[in-house]
Amino acid sequence: MTDGAIIEARELTKTFHVGDVDVHALRGVNLSVARGEFLSVVGPSGSGKSTLFHILGGLTPPTSGSVMIEGRDLIQMSDADRTSLRKKIVGFVFQKYNLLPTLTAEENIEIARDIAGSPARPAAFDSIVKLLGIEGRLHHKPRALSGGEQQRVAIARAIVNDPAILLADEPTGNLDTQNSQVVLDLLRRLNHEFGQTILMITHNPEAAAYSDRIVHMRDGRIEQL
Amino acid sequence: MINRLVFENLKHRPVRTLLSALAIGVQVVLMLTLVGVSEGMLHDVAERSRGTGADVIIRAPGSSILTFSSGTMDERIVGKVREQPHVALATGSLVHPVGNAFNAIAGINLAQFNEMSGGFQYIEGGPFTEPHDMIIDSVDASEAHLHAGSVVDFGVPWRVTGIVVPGKMSRMFADLKSVQDTYSSSGQVSVIWVKVDQPQNIPLVVDEFKKLLPGYGVWSLADYVSLVSADNVPMLREFTGVVIGIGAVIGFLVVFLSMYTAVLERTREIGILKALGASPGYVLGILLRETVLLAMVGMIAGIALSYGARALLTQFAPNFTTIIVYSWWPRAGLIALLAALIGAIYPGLKAARQDPIEALSYD
Numbered sequence: 127m128t129d130g131a132i133i134e135a136r137e138l139t140k141t142f143h144v145g146d147v148d149v150h151a152l153r154g155v156n157l158s159v160a161r162g163e164f165l166s167v168v169g170p171s172g173s174g175k176s177t178l179f180h181i182l183g184g185l186t187p188p189t190s191g192s193v194m195i196e197g198r199d200l201i202q203m204s205d206a207d208r209t210s211l212r213k214k215i216v217g218f219v220f221q222k223y224n225l226l227p228t229l230t231a232e233e234n235i236e237i238a239r240d241i242a243g244s245p246a247r248p249a250a251f252d253s254i255v256k257l258l259g260i261e262g263r264l265h266h267k268p269r270a271l272s273g274g275e276q277q278r279v280a281i282a283r284a285i286v287n288d289p290a291i292l293l294a295d296e297p298t299g300n301l302d303t304q305n306s307q308v309v310l311d312l313l314r315r316l317n318h319e320f321g322q323t324i325l326m327i328t329h330n331p332e333a334a335a336y337s338d339r340i341v342h343m344r345d346g347r348i349e350q351l
Numbered sequence: 352m353i354n355r356l357v358f359e360n361l362k363h364r365p366v367r368t369l370l371s372a373l374a375i376g377v378q379v380v381l382m383l384t385l386v387g388v389s390e391g392m393l394h395d396v397a398e399r400s401r402g403t404g405a406d407v408i409i410r411a412p413g414s415s416i417l418t419f420s421s422g423t424m425d426e427r428i429v430g431k432v433r434e435q436p437h438v439a440l441a442t443g444s445l446v447h448p449v450g451n452a453f454n455a456i457a458g459i460n461l462a463q464f465n466e467m468s469g470g471f472q473y474i475e476g477g478p479f480t481e482p483h484d485m486i487i488d489s490v491d492a493s494e495a496h497l498h499a500g501s502v503v504d505f506g507v508p509w510r511v512t513g514i515v516v517p518g519k520m521s522r523m524f525a526d527l528k529s530v531q532d533t534y535s536s537s538g539q540v541s542v543i544w545v546k547v548d549q550p551q552n553i554p555l556v557v558d559e560f561k562k563l564l565p566g567y568g569v570w571s572l573a574d575y576v577s578l579v580s581a582d583n584v585p586m587l588r589e590f591t592g593v594v595i596g597i598g599a600v601i602g603f604l605v606v607f608l609s610m611y612t613a614v615l616e617r618t619r620e621i622g623i624l625k626a627l628g629a630s631p632g633y634v635l636g637i638l639l640r641e642t643v644l645l646a647m648v649g650m651i652a653g654i655a656l657s658y659g660a661r662a663l664l665t666q667f668a669p670n671f672t673t674i675i676v677y678s679w680w681p682r683a684g685l686i687a688l689l690a691a692l693i694g695a696i697y698p699g700l701k702a703a704r705q706d707p708i709e710a711l712s713y714d
């Protein structure tokens with residue numbers, strides 16, 4: 127294992143069985159991510175980026191290969207282990223924000239804490255909220271928030287349990303340039319100021335430029351440049 | 352926080368929530384009304400037996416406990432009974448079913464019956480005097496819109512001479528001889544009511560009669576009244592069980608459908624919760640809490656509605672004496688809750704097992 131790596135994937139594959147057809151979404155991914163790194167994953171649609179994130183985030187099991195996260199081997203994990211991985215080790219940010227529509231911004235953040243079983247608000251809660259600039263929007267439901275605000279609430283929700291890794295799947299895909307910049311700035315500050323390890327999928331080279339390192343995916347593999 | 356989500360989920364679909372709760376309420380009101388009517392009718396029979404003022408009751412061999420009209424015996428037994436020690440009064444009556452299943456006309460010896468019971472209170476008119484005269488209590492009178500002077504046809508025409516306050520044995524009364532002769536039971540009675548000189552002698556008298564009249568039903572009134580219960584009504588338990596079962600099936604189906612549609616429309620929300628690390632148990636817990644809340648609202652609605660049902664019955668079917676049986680509130684609530692929870696199991700498991708990426712990666 128590479129020294130200090132928080133994620134270490136070797137020959138990772140994922141095959142979906144759709145009826146009689148096998149879809150090889152990942153065909154042998156090798157990737158190593160250092161603690162505190164801000165990594166961008168770029169590549170054409172259908173190249174397996176989201177699938178890789180879903181595996182790293184414990185939403186679906188890998189088919190073969192090895193993938194270690196914080197020293198835990200994902201290939202041997204049970205459903206319950208993956209649930210606990212999602213709860214404690216990773217935080218997700220999606221393109222479509224994915225806030226719960228019936229809850230306020232604050233409740234959306236709180237429910238993540240509730241699910242993780244953390245008894246009290248982390249000391250950092252207020253500073254997270256302040257950093258993300260959503261103090262004034264906490265009591266609004268998602269439909270009363272702009273896309274940029276919703277995405278900032280989603281980021282707050284993703285980091286409230288202090289995850290080791292933040293996985294952001296096209297976090298600016300639905301945002302205009304100005305809001306994209308705000309969100310990307312925030313991610314970079316989280317990375318710089320709090321040492322948050324971040325993996326971000328993006329189509330946009332400008333967005334990718336915010337990160338420390340860029341890897342390219344094609345046909346279910348990471349291209350070695 | 353999970354309770355907040357549960358509450359918001361229910362609030363999010365107010366019509367579905369209200370209709371589901373109402374359906375559970377209907378299930379509860381069904382149970383409460385059935386029990387209220389059967390307990391009410393039995394309570395009424397017991398009260399009217401007490402209203403005779405008798406201490407001991409004698410029935411012909413093999414007669415049913417709950418209707419005074421089944422089984423008859425020779426009226427000369429009344430004379431024999433009267434001669435026994437400690438007997439203060441004894442009077443025979445012949446109850447004959449007329450009209451609908453719940454009505455019967457009681458042939459009584461008016462003078463003796465008055466002496467034992469303390470006499471009728473007349474709201475209208477007065478006692479019967481002619482052979483086909485009768486008096487009727489105010490409940491039956493108002494239901495059948497009868498007044499003093501009205502004539503009713505029970506095979507033969509009976510003329511109403513008086514309306515009385517209810518509470519004494521039957522709802523319609525006529526002279527014993529005339530009921531016996533009209534319904535071809537000359538010399539027969541179906542109940543003998545006995546008043547004992549001193550209350551402490553009641554057990555003694557009951558024992559004496561049992562020896563004197565082997566095979567006959569002899570009870571102190573207190574014992575008799577305690578026998579007037581749902582356990583002794585043939586098929587009532589079974590009938591109640593069937594109605595409760597039907598109600599429970601309604602509750603089950605409504606909750607099943609309601610929760611099933613909720614799970615279908617919340618695919619995305621469930622996926623989000625799972626991505627946040629919610630375990631299957633957490634997701635199931637949300638659905639079950641929603642169900643418990645629905646059942647509780649339904650139960651309160653059902654209890655409120657049971658008062659409405661009682662008011663309706665009192666208005667349109669005063670013969671059906673309905674009481675509010677408090678002891679059935681928790682029981683009906685529990686049955687409704689169980690039916691609802693069983694209804695929520697399948698949708699809940701479907702939600703708990705849902706694959707999060709299907710919900711999150713495709714729209």
Ligand SMILES: Nc1ncnc2c1ncn2[C@@H]1O[C@H](COP(=O)(O)OP(=O)(O)O)[C@@H](O)[C@H]1O
Binds near residue numbers: 149
């Ligand atoms: N749940 C799934 N079932 C079947 N096929 C899937 C599933 N998820 C992704 N795929 C397929 O796997 C391939 C990679 O998809 P994805 O990881 O979403 O790519 P990207 O995010 O790079 O656009 C695609 O061909 C896609 O159709």
Ligand SMILES: [Mg+2]
Binds near residue numbers: 175176177
């Ligand atoms: Mg994708």
